[in-house]
Amino acid sequence: MIKPIIEMRGISKNFGAIQALENVDLELMPHEVLGLVGDNAAGKTTLMKILCGRYIPSSGRIYMEGKKLDIFSPFDARKVGIETVYQDLALADNLDVTANIFLGKESLRGGLNQYFKVMDVKRMREKARRIIEKLELEELDITRKVRNLSGGQRQVVAIARAISFNPKVLIMDEPTASLAISKVSRVLELVKRFRKENILVIYIGHRLQEIFQIADRVMILRRGKNIGTYKTSEISMDEVIKLIIGEH
């Protein structure tokens, strides 16, 4: 029996009276891209914010390779190799591309920073250049301030930051939302590349066509509950839509 790399068990989250998630289980198997779908406010982003440390669950546990994980902050999550490309990108507009790519990991050793450490800006710039080139998405001036970049370029920076140190798990929250149609297929190719490089991907998306192109399995949330997880080869898009909106 193949064991999952990441397990989220019994995750519930409420914000006051609002129950955003109710007893959700998630499994991320080796070598897979897991699509996470659901209507607006189904709880997809909330679930992922719990995995990446931004929220603390009201109840439930997270395991990595069988071991319980204590994730109380994004620092904890990044430390164990869980990286996130946020829906709103979460970039520092007032800093340049290089600074954004290595934000929190300026020591370039993959581990998170201690403060008061000196930065090797030259090495950071070289490494940033190489990372951007490898992505093969857009050409960027890595010394430009992020606020002066286009939406697509900002997306590239957000992705670059997430993969800069070979994460174990990559959460991508609607990565193609603000992209030109011509660029979307390139991002999907990139996700396939990640799978080959043994980075596990959780891909939140609205466009089912994208999900079915790259995901091995798709997990459906509705009103904070896990409705089910299916292999994309064993279910049709129509059935998924029905599950999302609750028609049966």
Next chain:
Amino acid sequence: MKKLWSWFLNSQEMSLLLVFIILCVITGILNPVFFTFRNLIVVSRSFSLFLIIAVLMNFVIILREIDLSVGSVVALSGTVCGLSLVSGLSIPLSIIIGISTGTLMGFINGFLITRFSIHSFVVTLAMLYAARGAVYVIGMGRPIYPFPKSFAILGEGKFLGIPILVFIALAWVIVGNFFLAKTTYGRAVYAVGGNSETATRAGLNVKKIKQWSFLLNGLSAGISGVLLVSRLSVAQPSMGTGWELQIIAAVVIGGTSLLGGEGTILGTLIGVMFISILNNIMILIRINVYWQNIVVGLILILATILDTVRRRKQLPE
């Protein structure tokens, strides 16, 4: 011509420097005493004391916070140092105790702000009152003196004709610039100030960054307080009154935005030069003291308007 003008407007340090030079020239014309060595020495001393604090106030404001307590902390640190001296403690020990007092006040500020999520304006305003009150309590409202003669060396002494204070301040500037521009701490300060949500998601410890910055600001006020007392050779309970506003004005004039995320040490340096010269100029051309405050207020507004204009130009299309 338009391109030159736009570079000029966009390089805030350059435009500020130019205004500063123009200001000096005008003053020199109006009162040649301005350019005498003696006058410049006097200016350089108050400039140094402001600058030591301004360097760290720059960090605080880049963080999108504020510290209104520095004037009172200067007074408290100086008073504690003075009291230590008159009770017979050695000079080095008194200096350490004085600086530690400032550092402690800074720590308290940072603790209250981060632990209880109280706005820095409120916390440091409270500290402004509390610390000033403490000055009067422990000093009993009286000036404290005399101090051992050798204590005055720091504040009054010169090296190669230039006040030692200036060397201390410039060393502090160099260290401050290094921390802001070249360390992970400085990077984090910019990130947190620009968007603390982004910083949090990147794994930065926002609370720790803020705590350290307020602590260091208190430390700098402590240093300045001890040096002030050394220069005056007496600890007056009214010392440092109004300093926080001058220092904040200097930092903002130097290009650091009150909205956070922007600012350089070089800008702060020029801003403090600006404020110091301004104070001096108004004395030299004998502007009425009350008008002086109006002038500072006007300049502060102008600097903020300029900053707003510059920010608007930077917004993506």
